[in-house]
Amino acid sequence: MKNTLSGGRSGKIFKIKNTVVRPANPWTKNVHGFLAYLKNKQIDFVPTPIAFSDSEEIVSFMDGAVYNEPLPEMMLTDEMIISAARLLRQFHEAGSSYLSSLTGREVWMLDSAAQPEVMCHGDFAPYNVTIMDGVAKNLFDFDTLHPGSRLEDISYAVYRWVPFYSTTEEGALEERQQLERLRLFLDTYDLSMAERERLPEAMINRLEQLVHFMQVQAENGNRDFQKNIDDGHLGKYLNDITYIIGMKDKIRSAIMEEC
Numbered sequence: 001m002k003n004t005l006s007g008g009r010s011g012k013i014f015k016i017k018n019t020v021v022r023p024a025n026p027w028t029k030n031v032h033g034f035l036a037y038l039k040n041k042q043i044d045f046v047p048t049p050i051a052f053s054d055s056e057e058i059v060s061f062m063d064g065a066v067y068n069e070p071l072p073e074m075m076l077t078d079e080m081i082i083s084a085a086r087l088l089r090q091f092h093e094a095g096s097s098y099l100s101s102l103t104g105r106e107v108w109m110l111d112s113a114a115q116p117e118v119m120c121h122g123d124f125a126p127y128n129v130t131i132m133d134g135v136a137k138n139l140f141d142f143d144t145l146h147p148g149s150r151l152e153d154i155s156y157a158v159y160r161w162v163p164f165y166s167t168t169e170e171g172a173l174e175e176r177q178q179l180e181r182l183r184l185f186l187d188t189y190d191l192s193m194a195e196r197e198r199l200p201e202a203m204i205n206r207l208e209q210l211v212h213f214m215q216v217q218a219e220n221g222n223r224d225f226q227k228n229i230d231d232g233h234l235g236k237y238l239n240d241i242t243y244i245i246g247m248k249d250k251i252r253s254a255i256m257e258e259c
């Protein structure tokens, strides 16, 4: 039986028995290579890569629920953000030893200007993670996988998991709560002080990269990205960039001061 999965690109992701069938891309081969590497290391929180062709990829279906925005209350608990930070740390640790097997000529969807330290998920957000028993459990949707820095992956993860959205937006958390949740994520991940210092800039850069990427994709005729723009996502990112620029000093003091 073939079921359409919602929460991502509409009508493009299917569940067939205990597998997920998704559109393939030029980087799918590299993604499957990495997932196979993790599976070999007995990592159980990513899907098993099953097969791919020029048009489709098949991976295993991961158990758990997936929540999209606006996030329900149960996605905003301390346990949830702590488990998300742990999951990202575990993922980075498991993948860092993969870097030595790369040539640097592999095709990925996202480029990184940073010195590679880990394999970045690239879109580590609640909508790409399954939840079980009130905590973040499994990670999927590896289209944005690429070698990069811890900081670039974390900067987008905190944007989505806190979430660190402009307080002018409907449903956004209060400033104080955002700063506390941000600190909790970073303390759990155990991010260094030098990286914390650079976090506000990294968050801004990551969102600017996203805006640029969406615009280029839409100009090149990619309908999924044109729809994103039409749905107001680009305007939201620009609003959040302005907000984070204004919050730089407050962010640094909240995440760097001794408790």
Ligand SMILES: Nc1ncnc2c1ncn2[C@@H]1O[C@H](COP(=O)(O)OP(=O)(O)O)[C@@H](O)[C@H]1O
Residues within 6 Å of the ligand: 005, 006, 007, 008, 009, 010, 013, 020, 022, 047, 059, 060, 061, 062, 063, 066, 127, 128, 130, 140, 141, 143
């Ligand atoms: N491996 C998987 N295990 C469980 N659910 C999945 C898996 N892959 C995708 N899904 C479900 O399908 C939805 C859309 O998939 P996703 O791959 O994130 O699409 P997109 O690439 O468009 O973001 C997700 O919200 C999730 O509910």
Ligand SMILES: [Mg+2]
Residues within 6 Å of the ligand: 007, 008, 127, 128, 141
């Ligand atoms: Mg997704």
